Amino acid sequence: MKKLTLSVITVALAGTSHFAFADTLRMECPVSPGGKQYCQYIKERFEKQTGNQLEFIEFPAASDEKLALLQQLFAAKDEKAVDVFESDTIWVGLLDKQTLDLTDAMGNQKDQFFEGPWQNDTVNGRLKAIPNYIDTGVLFYRKDLLEKYNEQPPKTWEEMTRIATKIQAEERKAGRKNFWGYIFQGKSYEGLTCNALEWVQSYGGGSFVDEKGNVTINNEKAARAFDMAKSWIGTISPKGVLGYKEEESRTVFQNGDALFMRNWPYVWQLSQAQDSPLKGKVGVAPLPAGEGGQSATALGGWQWSVNANTKNPQAAIELLKILTDDDSQKMRLKIIGHAPTRVALYEDKEVLAMAPQLTMFRDIFAKAAPRPATVTKAQYPRVSNAIFNVTFSVLNGKEDGKKAAADLERRLNRVKGAGWR
Incomplete structure (x- = not known):
């Protein structure tokens, strides 16, 4: 078994005051490019404002490895390992x-x-983390091709299907045999759970498990959403989409071989790079709504959490307030590129000068729908596994929407048992 370890890192800080520190906190430093520079900024503010010392640690970059290590530390009740850390949504x-x-x-x-x-x-009803940066599902589209064929960004999945079918056919007539109408993440993994949530909720079919913990998936609207997605495979979406995650989707789209794509906002920056074939040709819109429903987008991103075993809870909270205030979120955007979670920053002139694309994302972020992870607690991995496996069965033609909704209800109730815990 691979041994998971913490790495202690040092952030050099010029001009540190030579006073005696009251307490020493350990905070996770992001492994993203620019992470150490961002941590230096936080260290300077925290130590100056509180008189406490801040040290940094690095967790494994892989999300599953990081979670496994955190669980090891918590099981050992190691209050010295980390005080403040980043939690996945x-x-x-x-x-x-x-x-x-x-x-x-x-x-x-x-x-x-x-x-x-x-x-x-x-x-x-209890606040257990503070939003750090936000990520959601987004519809990317080819502005040039919609203009060429006199179409507008679709408001509904039915409209998207019509436009994708039309333009795919026309582009193939022009010799682009590998051109597709719609690309998304169809592999049987967490990303498919996000797509499925967006389809089902956009039709008014709920979020699989409601806020009270009730399994709600077995309904006609959810079945319609599944059937709509099933209809895309082999028509406007390649059968190969059943093996696509984020980067496979992006590669097809950015190579110019798709009209529409569902993905995360990070794709925007890459699509506008100097060497991108699509520079200046990409538009962004909310994901379509189901007929009679509303647009829904799966919430991603990371949160700041505090170890319940910390020896210095008050100092940890003071650090949390610094990490999540306007200035720190602006600095994180500037250095690392992560989108803020504070709504007012989307009207901040300095923020919009740094990242004008955020004006496109604000309304999308406001529609963000959490996956049923918080309510299902430790059983969420099994919940998600059931969701993406049943959805995959729909996409590969083994189940229709009605059967899938009933099948998923049975599976989720089996996972729930006497209650979520």
Whole structure:
């Protein structure tokens, strides 16, 4: 078995004051490019404002390895390992018992953040994390091709299907035999759970498990959403999409071989790079709604959490306030490129000068729908496994929507048992 370890890192800081520190905290430093520069900024602010010392650690870059290591540390009740760390969106419920309750200290900031992330970070009415940066599903499209064929970005999945069918046929007539109408993440993994949530919720079919923990997937609207997605395979989406994750999808789209693509906002920067064949040709829109429903987009991103075993909870909360305030989120955007979770920053002149594309994403972020991870707690991995496996069965033609909705209801109730825990 691979041994997972923490790495302690040093961030050089010029001009550090030579006073005696009251407490020493250990914070996760992002492994993203620019992470150490960002940590230096946080260290300077925290030590100057609080008189406490800040040290940094690095977790494994792979999300599953990081979670496994965190669980090892929590099981050992190692309060010295880390005080403040980044949680994946789908970990907040899973790590409920291992993280500090932040309700009294920071609950009054609710209205300053996007609703979806804040809801995601609330377990049984208690705030267990603070939104760090946001990510959601987005519809990318070829502006030049929609203009060429006198079409507008679609508002519904039915409209998208019509436009994709039309333009795919026309482009193939022009000799582009490998051109497709719609690309998404169809492989049987967490990314397919995100796509499935977006389809089902956009038709008004719910979010698989509601906020009270009830399994809600077995309904006619959810079945219609599954059937719509099934109809794309082999028509406007290649059968190969059943093996696509994010980067496979992006490669096909950025090579110019697809009209529409569902992916995450990171694709925007890459599509506009100097060496991109699509520079200046890509548009962004909310994901389409189901007929009679509303656009829905799966929430991604990361949150700041505090180890419940920390020896210095008050200092950890002071650090959390610095990490999540306007200035720190602006600095993180500038250095690392992560989208802020504070709504007001999307009207901030400095922010929009750095990242004008955020004006395209604000309304999309506001529609972010959390996966049913917080409510299902430690059982979410099994919940997601059931969702993406049943959805995959629909896409590869083994089940229709009605059968899939009933099948998924049975599986989720089996996972739930006497209750989510």
